[in-house]
Each structure stands twice: as structure tokens, then as C-alpha cells.
Amino acid sequence: MTTRNFDALFQPRSIALIGASNRPGSVGSVLARNLLDSGFHGPILTVNPHEEAIRSTLNYRTIADLPMAPDLAVIATPAPTVPGIIDELGARGCRAAVVISAGFGGSDPSGPEYKQAMLDNAAKYLMRIVGPNCIGFISPGHGMNASFVHLTPKAGDLAFVSQSGAIASSILDWAAARGIGFSHVASLGDMSDVDFGDLLDYLATDRATRAILLYVENVTNARKFMSAARIAARSKPVIVIKSGRSAAGAKAALSHTGALAGSDAVYDAAFRRAGMLRVIEMRELFEAVATLSTGIHVRGDRLTILTNGGGAGVLATDMLEELGGHLDSIKPETVAALSAGLPASWSHANPVDILGDAPGERYERALETLLTSERPDAVLVMKCPTAVADSLDGARAVVRTLADRRDVPVLTCWLGELDAAPSRALFAANRIPTYDTPDEAIRAFMHLVNYRRNQELLMQTPASTEAAPPDRETVRGIFAEVKASGRTVLTEPEAKAVLKAYGVPTVQTATVTSPAEAADKASEIGFPVVLKILSPDITHKSDVGGVQLDLTSAEMVREAAGAMLAAVAKVAPDAHITGFTVQQMIDSSGAHELILGVAQDQTFGPILLFGQGGTAAELIADRAIGLPPLNMVLAREMIGRTRVSRLLGEHRGRPATDTDAIASTLVKLSELICDFPDLAELDINPLVADENGVIALDARVVVRQEGAAGSVLAIRPYPSELEKALTLNGGRSLSLRPIRPEDEPALVRMVEASSPEDVRLRFMSTLKAFPHMMAARLSQIDYDREMAFVAIVPGAEGGEILGVSRFIADPNNDSAEFGIMVRSDQKGQGLGYRLMLEILDYARKRGIRSVWGDILTENVAMLRLAGDLGFTRKAANEDGVVQVTIDLTRVPAGDAGGAEARSA
Structure with a gap:
């Protein structure tokens, strides 16, 4: 169901609290306090059968008494009552509910029954459920705190989604002390309905969210999660912390969530494949997002360290090696250039130790030389406090050096506390990443390295x-x-x-049934050979003495076979032996x-x-x-x-x-x-x-x-079953198939071979070049959410693409946006018409109900084609864009409103 009715969750116009209470310290009381005190602008309706008012707000005894249908309901009543409440709310028109209540798990014999009844009742009304067994949902920017956490976080641009309510509460407390704000905070609990994939789909396009943070214990729908994660990670940083890394941790996750925590190595591979950044500690979530938000990008995993303290340089080097990074080597000519401006006793190697008395001018000279001569992947500038060199002087030198050049990423680490504080403030004001300790600085560098690797794999x-x-x-x-x-x-x-x-x-391997036949076959293959027992009941043959290597004569093979039968009979007497395999011995x-x-x-x-x-x-x-x-x-x-x-x-x-x-x-x-x-x-x-x-x-x-x-x-694989021949009006034959990632160069060639005007009409902007990131995004599609058909010349080297039609479905698989382009010299042959028919027919088979697209008013040929295919059109907006839509449930497959195929 994905993001259906999420507007009622993220931007409700009214909220009902079922189970509100005046009893101090109760969940219902804390929920009422948070909802009523967080600044929500719409009505908040409380329901409790025993109260006249909740916190001086008029209370309603039943849901039927509510004066309006709430967009969102927050439910904190015993589990057995929840299915009926959901049914009653759905009948009133409520579209989403946050179920705080516990008692739906396997520890309660009736818990799974309550859970299924709750979901069945919600499904009747397409109502969305967050939870159960969660602490709630918070959108500070909308003044909504539908949770029982102990504080309302400040508004910000980080979204935090947690499977654990305790972790969410702890993170909010930690962030509040550091002034970190959030766009949304969601506690998912048991994920009976809304899960990570759903929220990633929504947050990927949420303008209020700059980065997404996840605390994951387990994933329930892997394909939906991977599709949503890959889309989200292309648009903004997604940083994840996963519990259950150890065997004991995985067992704990099982008892906590009621679902098995999968192999940690597999989760790690999934996060990497999705282009996300995984961190280990909760603190790293915010360290990583702070680093990535600076916008700096590293070229590789080699770091140059500039420091005034040898010990600090060693600590940074140790951590770098431990985390998989490398010290960069310094070229002899750079050593010579540094030596010309540094004391004779400088380190003459990386880390570049410019000595404890280094003033700002020495930092400036050394950093400028490194940036100019080496062009390293990144530079870490460090300073230890000393009585003979002013820390702020060194910081100003770094800021001056970077004032007109940010081509090489530079991170800073001013050690200490009182002495370092003004320098850190100066770096922050100039958007230069700064860290308190060498460990933090190196971890930040490796966050950049790992994020770059994962993003490159994604694209x-x-x-x-x-x-x-x-x-x-x-x-x-x-x-x-x-x-x-x-x-x-x-x-x-x-x-x-x-x-x-x-x-x-x-x-080369041969099958035989007896020792004598084994000897004969070995002579035929040529010595030396390997002899193995053959039995459907024996998987690991070496464990039972069923493998003999380097047999150099027929007699050795015959004897080895007899001895093998005896040995296997002792170890696995019940195994059915069908013979032996004889194979060439590979050196x-x-x-x-x-x-x-x-x-x-x-x-x-x-x-x-x-x-x-x-x-x-x-x-x-x-x-x-x-x-x-x-x-x-x-x-x-x-x-x-x-x-x-x-x-x-x-x-x-x-x-x-x-x-x-x-x-x-x-x-x-x-x-x-x-x-x-x-x-x-x-x-x-x-x-x-x-x-x-x-x-x-x-x-x-x-x-x-x-x-x-x-x-x-x-991850859905390439759908080869969709490959087919395509015959145009004049009898010309082409090949039609889904686009592949390796089609990027051919796609670029198709765009470059088209006229600038055709390119502008397709992409609604003038493109001087077709950038890799854009071409990769169009050729590396998620076949579960998208489809793009390319028409190619059969047998053409490198895949000559003549035209492309595509759609991207919404997360609900209800509607999809289309796009189409035909190479300029191929227009007028009916190719565009056929490509549109193919993509519309495929969308219909996928269950998509409507397809829409935006077309510039001057793109007369495309507007005419859309009309022939049965699209309806809206009036052009102020930017000269016309939106056209086709209802696939009303237009049969292959029908184009009765029109003949036009030239397009």
C-alpha cells in the first residue's frame, strides 16, 4: 500500500486521541500533554468514556460523539479493544492511526488474532496503521507530537525512523542537548502496516527533509525496502544503524520485535547496494549527517595529515588503518617544496608534522603547498594546544587558504576544549568540517569514503x-x-x-560404478587423477574419507577405491553408494x-x-x-x-x-x-x-x-521475457527490450544525435551536455517500480538506440508518469506511436490505473500523439506545461481511440 493516505499521517487537519487520560504519569496523560502543548493548529479531540474534560479540553465519551471525522487517530487502549476502534474510526472516515498499544505479539496468545483483526478492519477503509507497540509519531514543523516521549524536539531537516521506541526516545534526548532538530520522527514498533519502505518512499520526496536516519532491527519486505531505499539514496543521504550485528544481538532482536533479524553480513550488503551509509554507533548517525551535509566529496581513500603534534598524527594514522583507509604518499618534489618553507626538523613524510611551535603562517604555507602540489584525496589539518602558538591564529590561516579554493576536501581537528572552542566556531561559520578528536575526524573521512563508494556503485x-x-x-x-x-x-x-x-x-569428470571401472577411466583421462565417492547421501565427501588426490596409476586408483568404500562404510554405513567420480588432477x-x-x-x-x-x-x-x-x-x-x-x-x-x-x-x-x-x-x-x-x-x-x-x-532482475521484435508501418524491423545499465553510452549517443530543440522539448531545459549522473539514472532503473523500453537496430554494435519510452510508477502502483524520446532522424516513421503503445500496455499489465505526463505547449507533435492515444489534457499552466492523463481502465489494450498510427 506504501504512501497511500500519508498526508493524514504527516499533515493531518485534525487528530483524535483514543484513550486520553488525566491520570498523572499514564501513557494517555503524556500523549494528551504532548498533543495539546506542541502547537498543532487543528482540532485535537480526546476520547475517554469516564472524563468530562482532558487537560481543560472538552472530552468525548465515544468515537460516535466526535463532531468530525479525524484525519489521524492516536490509540492508547488495551489490545483487545483496538480492532473495534479501528473499525469505528474507519467508518467515520479516519484515514490513518498510530497504535501505541502493546499486546499484539506472540507473548500474548491472542495477540496475533488482535493484530490481524486490526489490519482487516483497517483494510476495509484503506486506513494506514503505524505500530502497534510504538511510542508514536512527531512532525515538529507541523506542531504535532503524537507520542509519549518526554520532550518535543525542535524543528529541523533530519528525518529519524526507528523500529525501537526506546532508541528513538534516547536519540531525541541526545539531540535536544545539542540543538539538533527534526522534520519527522517515526517510531514503527511492530510494523504491522507502515514499514521502512513506506516511509523511505515518502521521505525521498519530502522537501522538509534533507537527510534520513534509520535505526533498523529487521526488514519485513525486502523488495519494497530495496526499491524505496535506492530511490531515496539517489536524492539525499540515507544513514542507517543496524542492531543485531552479533549472534547475541540477533537473538535479542528476535525477542524484541517478534521477527528474526537476518544475517548482519547480508544486511550490510543490502545497505551498500542501496547506496546508503551504515554506521555502528548512535552518535555516528549525527556525525555522519553533519559531515555529508557540508557537501564536500572525497576522491578516494588516501588521506594527507597536517599536524603540529607527532602523537596526534600517529593516533589519526592508527585509526585510519583500522577503518580501512590509507595514508597518501608524498612526492619528492612536494617534500622539497615543503622543506623550503618549514623548519629542518619537520617530519619529511605523511603525517606532515610541522612542529609544536607552528604559527598560522606555517600552517598556511604547508597547506597551500599540499593542495597545490599533491592534489590529495583529502587533507586533515590538526592542531594540539601549545603555549607558544595561538590556536585561533592557525584556524584563521586555514580559513584564508581555503577562501578561494575548495577543490580538495579539507577536514580540521583542533584538540582540546577551552583553547579550541573559538577555532571550531570559526570553522563552523565558514562551513569547514571540524572535529574534537583524531578518532572523530578519521571516522568522518571514512564516512565520506564509504558513502562515495556506495553512491558510485549505485550509479x-x-x-x-x-x-x-x-x-x-x-x-x-x-x-x-x-x-x-x-x-x-x-x-x-x-x-x-x-x-x-x-x-x-x-x-573433466567421469562417473563410474566400480573400482575396476575407475582404474580404466583414470587411464583414459590421464594421470594424475582425483577419485571421489559418489553418493546422494554424502554432501561433504572429504569429511568421510571420500576423496583421494594425486593418484598416478591405475593400480593406485583401484586400491584407493576399495579403501574408500571400506572407510565410508564405517563412517556412514547407511549411505547409498552409487559409484565414484574420476577427474583430472589440476596442478x-x-x-x-x-x-x-x-x-x-x-x-x-x-x-x-x-x-x-x-x-x-x-x-x-x-x-x-x-x-x-x-x-x-x-x-x-x-x-x-x-x-x-x-x-x-x-x-x-x-x-x-x-x-x-x-x-x-x-x-x-x-x-x-x-x-x-x-x-x-x-x-x-x-x-x-x-x-x-x-x-x-x-x-x-x-x-x-x-x-x-x-x-x-x-532486487528484481532484468526482465528478459519482455524482449521482442518490433515492426513499423513500412515493414522495418527493430528490436524492443527493457533498458539495461550498460545502455548508458548508447543512450548518450542517441541524445547527442538529436537536435537541440528535440532535447529541450523532451527534458524541458537546454542541455549543453548529457551528464553521467542523469544518463545513469535513466539507464539504471528499478524494474519493480519503473520500465523503459528501447528500440534498437538489430545486431548493431554497441546497441544503437533509436527511441525510448518509459514510466515511473508511484509507490502505490496506481499511477505512473511517462516519458518518450525518438532520435530526431527517426521521427515520422511511427516509432513514437509504437513505443507509447508498448509502454501503456505494459503499465496496464502491471495493474497501473492511469498514466500521465507533462508536455510543453510548443511540442505540438507530442500533444497530437497523446490525443490519438486517448489522453485527456488540462489547460496549460503559467510555465506553458500541459498535463495529459489516460485512464487505462477505460482504454483497452492496443486501442488508440480508433485513430490510425500517426507519424511521430
Whole structure:
């Protein structure tokens, strides 16, 4: 349901408090005080069957007695009464409710029953529910405090959404002491209806909100959350703190929220993929938003430190290394330039220690040299208080240096308290980030680094690939045969056949039924070989003595097979042995053993894993997790998050490993899980990688039996089923397909090949260039919320795009805004008409009821096309923009109001 009726939640015209009380210290009393004293301009109606007045305000005995239908209701009555109250309010026309009451969880035997009845009654009236079991909702800018927190926060531009009422209350107390204000504060409680995805959808476009802060214990609808988070993170900073990082923390989250807290590593991958910044401590929420709000951007993770104290420089360096950043190296010519203006005993390295007696002039000279000669990713300027150098003098020097140049981000850290206060005030007045301690300053720098990385991943354009399509029919047949036999675990040969069908190189493997046949097959393959037991009941063969390596003769193979049967019979006597596999022994000396796989997360569905492999993979635990679908950019980033990635480059005479081959394998596994939701688990361990590529030595695949629920990906993959041929009026054939991220260069070429006037009419402004961020946003769409069809020349290198039609649906999937552009030299052939028909038909299939768009009055051809398709139009506004709308429920698919296809 997403943002439906959220105006009644965020900007209600009237509020009813059900369960108001005069009893001191009660929840109903605190709610009444907060509502009546926070400055709300509309009527506040209290309901209590036993009171004449609440805090000198006329009280009503029943909901039926209310003189008007409230937009918003705040309910603080026992759980058994809430479903009936919701029904009564909905019948009166109330559109949203904040349910403070507890008692809807599993600890009360009837709790789930009350909860479902509450939701069923709300659904009848499309009423929205925040909670239950929450502390309420606050919008200081609207004078609304519908909560039982102990204070009303000041108005500001930060939105804070918390699953925990206690955390929300603590954050508000902490922020009040520091003068931090909020646009909205929402306590979600049990998230029976309104959840993180809903509020992210609303806050993404809320003009009163500059940044969004989240306290998350668990996510209930992963796909909705990811769609909303990716949209919100493109428009403003979204900073999240997640509890349950440890096993004990996850257990605590379970007992607190009644829902399992998913694997922390998976949540981390989801936040990163969405372009959000994750922090660990509550204090970091505000540190991070303060840093990001300065608008500075770092180029990379290398920092130059300028300080007057060697010890402070060491502390900053230690923290930098601990958090994954790096000290920048200083070029010899820069050292020479610094030496010309600094005392001989300066550090001659980074950190640049200019000594404790450094006056402002020395700071200015050193900082100017670093900014001019080095162009570092960022500079941290630090000052320790001394009796021989004035702190404020140094601060003024930094401000002077940065007065006419902000091309390099500069952070400051003036240590101390009394001595540093005037300097910090000066930095704040000049919008120069400043921090109290080296740790805080380094953390701020890494916030900028991590935020930049996540935003770049969100807007990165992968290179186009021409990989051969996978053999899906082979995999479909293998999975069907496995299920028909009543199994879920594939044999090793079956698993390798699945990998081979998707282009993953596998070692030559043969299946045999006896020791003698194993010896013969080994001679045919060539020595040395590897012998493995083959049994549907044995998953980890090495654990039961079911693997023998480096067998160099037929006799060794025969003896090893006999000994293996005996050993397995002792350890797993009930296992059904079907034979052996014999495979070529790969010399992996000098190669890396890696693990790649697919697993299932209870919240986010299928996940992909990469890390250091081998028999000790679980003990080493060097792994990175990503969410499918992946492309090469995301796969390389995944690889780079592991420790083993540092060994994959060229070092100590060993050539660099073919990391593109590793990344390509991850992408192929991503494609496999997107194609087959009945794939439950997959392990390739080890995947041997060296400079020549990769090869899978062993694989394990598990499928779901028929009837078991399939995987639901948190991010909807590319919908290849929508690809089709498109024939225009004159018989010309084109290809029509959804847009892909790698289409960005072709999209830019299409716009650049169009006339400036056509570009202006499409984008309603003059574009001298088509910027990357804009092109990336148009080509990297969320297929769950958006669609864009491109018409391309079949077989054209690089994908020659001739036209694009698109829509973006509202969060309720009720209406959508369309856009269309045809390359200037392709107009007049009916392409625009066909593209509009295709996008409208797809919108109708998605359940969208109406599609609208804004068209400039001088865009006569587009207005005529909209009319032919059945759009109605409003009068032009003062900017010369006409809004056109089509009701898809009244216009059948493919119908264009009876008009012939026009040239457009």
C-alpha cells in the first residue's frame, strides 16, 4: 500500500486521541500533554468514556460523539479493544492511526488474532496503521507530537525512523542537548502496516527533509525496502544503524520485535547496494549527517595529515588503518617544496608534522603547498594546544587558504576544549568540517569514503558484454530429473553440468560404478587423477574419507577405491553408494583456491558469496556477500571487499590473477539464480584461479522439491521475457527490450544525435551536455517500480538506440508518469506511436490505473500523439506545461481511440 493516505499521517487537519487520560504519569496523560502543548493548529479531540474534560479540553465519551471525522487517530487502549476502534474510526472516515498499544505479539496468545483483526478492519477503509507497540509519531514543523516521549524536539531537516521506541526516545534526548532538530520522527514498533519502505518512499520526496536516519532491527519486505531505499539514496543521504550485528544481538532482536533479524553480513550488503551509509554507533548517525551535509566529496581513500603534534598524527594514522583507509604518499618534489618553507626538523613524510611551535603562517604555507602540489584525496589539518602558538591564529590561516579554493576536501581537528572552542566556531561559520578528536575526524573521512563508494556503485555503468547465452534447457532438465527422483541434492556430475551450461569452466569428470571401472577411466583421462565417492547421501565427501588426490596409476586408483568404500562404510554405513567420480588432477600450485556460492537469506532471499576457499574456508571466514542480480562492476567490488583480493594482484614475481574471470563467474551464478528460483544452494569450492582464468574443481547444488516456495529476489532482475521484435508501418524491423545499465553510452549517443530543440522539448531545459549522473539514472532503473523500453537496430554494435519510452510508477502502483524520446532522424516513421503503445500496455499489465505526463505547449507533435492515444489534457499552466492523463481502465489494450498510427 506504501504512501497511500500519508498526508493524514504527516499533515493531518485534525487528530483524535483514543484513550486520553488525566491520570498523572499514564501513557494517555503524556500523549494528551504532548498533543495539546506542541502547537498543532487543528482540532485535537480526546476520547475517554469516564472524563468530562482532558487537560481543560472538552472530552468525548465515544468515537460516535466526535463532531468530525479525524484525519489521524492516536490509540492508547488495551489490545483487545483496538480492532473495534479501528473499525469505528474507519467508518467515520479516519484515514490513518498510530497504535501505541502493546499486546499484539506472540507473548500474548491472542495477540496475533488482535493484530490481524486490526489490519482487516483497517483494510476495509484503506486506513494506514503505524505500530502497534510504538511510542508514536512527531512532525515538529507541523506542531504535532503524537507520542509519549518526554520532550518535543525542535524543528529541523533530519528525518529519524526507528523500529525501537526506546532508541528513538534516547536519540531525541541526545539531540535536544545539542540543538539538533527534526522534520519527522517515526517510531514503527511492530510494523504491522507502515514499514521502512513506506516511509523511505515518502521521505525521498519530502522537501522538509534533507537527510534520513534509520535505526533498523529487521526488514519485513525486502523488495519494497530495496526499491524505496535506492530511490531515496539517489536524492539525499540515507544513514542507517543496524542492531543485531552479533549472534547475541540477533537473538535479542528476535525477542524484541517478534521477527528474526537476518544475517548482519547480508544486511550490510543490502545497505551498500542501496547506496546508503551504515554506521555502528548512535552518535555516528549525527556525525555522519553533519559531515555529508557540508557537501564536500572525497576522491578516494588516501588521506594527507597536517599536524603540529607527532602523537596526534600517529593516533589519526592508527585509526585510519583500522577503518580501512590509507595514508597518501608524498612526492619528492612536494617534500622539497615543503622543506623550503618549514623548519629542518619537520617530519619529511605523511603525517606532515610541522612542529609544536607552528604559527598560522606555517600552517598556511604547508597547506597551500599540499593542495597545490599533491592534489590529495583529502587533507586533515590538526592542531594540539601549545603555549607558544595561538590556536585561533592557525584556524584563521586555514580559513584564508581555503577562501578561494575548495577543490580538495579539507577536514580540521583542533584538540582540546577551552583553547579550541573559538577555532571550531570559526570553522563552523565558514562551513569547514571540524572535529574534537583524531578518532572523530578519521571516522568522518571514512564516512565520506564509504558513502562515495556506495553512491558510485549505485550509479556505476557496467561495460557491455557479449557473453554466449546459457543453456537453460539443460539445467531445467537436470533439475526436473533430480526432483522426479525425490532428491534435492545434485550429484557432483550433475552439479558440474549445471555450471557448464552457464559457461563456468569445470574440470573433466567421469562417473563410474566400480573400482575396476575407475582404474580404466583414470587411464583414459590421464594421470594424475582425483577419485571421489559418489553418493546422494554424502554432501561433504572429504569429511568421510571420500576423496583421494594425486593418484598416478591405475593400480593406485583401484586400491584407493576399495579403501574408500571400506572407510565410508564405517563412517556412514547407511549411505547409498552409487559409484565414484574420476577427474583430472589440476596442478593448483601457484593458483588461488576460492569459494563462490549461492545461499538463501530469510529476509533478502538469494545471496551470492565470494571468498577464500579450500577445506578451511569456514574457519578463515574471508567472505563478501552481494545481492543478485550482479554485473561486472558489482562483482569486482564484491571481490575487492575480501582479504584474499589483496593476493590476486601481481606480487613477488607471481603474475596477477585473472580477476575478470572470477567476476564473470559471479555474474553467471547471479544469472543462474535469477533464472531458476528453485535453486536453494550452490557451492563451488574450490574455484581455482590464476593468470590463465578459473576452473571449478568441486561443486554442490541443492534444489527445492516441487511445491516448495521459490526464491524472491530482493532486487528484481532484468526482465528478459519482455524482449521482442518490433515492426513499423513500412515493414522495418527493430528490436524492443527493457533498458539495461550498460545502455548508458548508447543512450548518450542517441541524445547527442538529436537536435537541440528535440532535447529541450523532451527534458524541458537546454542541455549543453548529457551528464553521467542523469544518463545513469535513466539507464539504471528499478524494474519493480519503473520500465523503459528501447528500440534498437538489430545486431548493431554497441546497441544503437533509436527511441525510448518509459514510466515511473508511484509507490502505490496506481499511477505512473511517462516519458518518450525518438532520435530526431527517426521521427515520422511511427516509432513514437509504437513505443507509447508498448509502454501503456505494459503499465496496464502491471495493474497501473492511469498514466500521465507533462508536455510543453510548443511540442505540438507530442500533444497530437497523446490525443490519438486517448489522453485527456488540462489547460496549460503559467510555465506553458500541459498535463495529459489516460485512464487505462477505460482504454483497452492496443486501442488508440480508433485513430490510425500517426507519424511521430
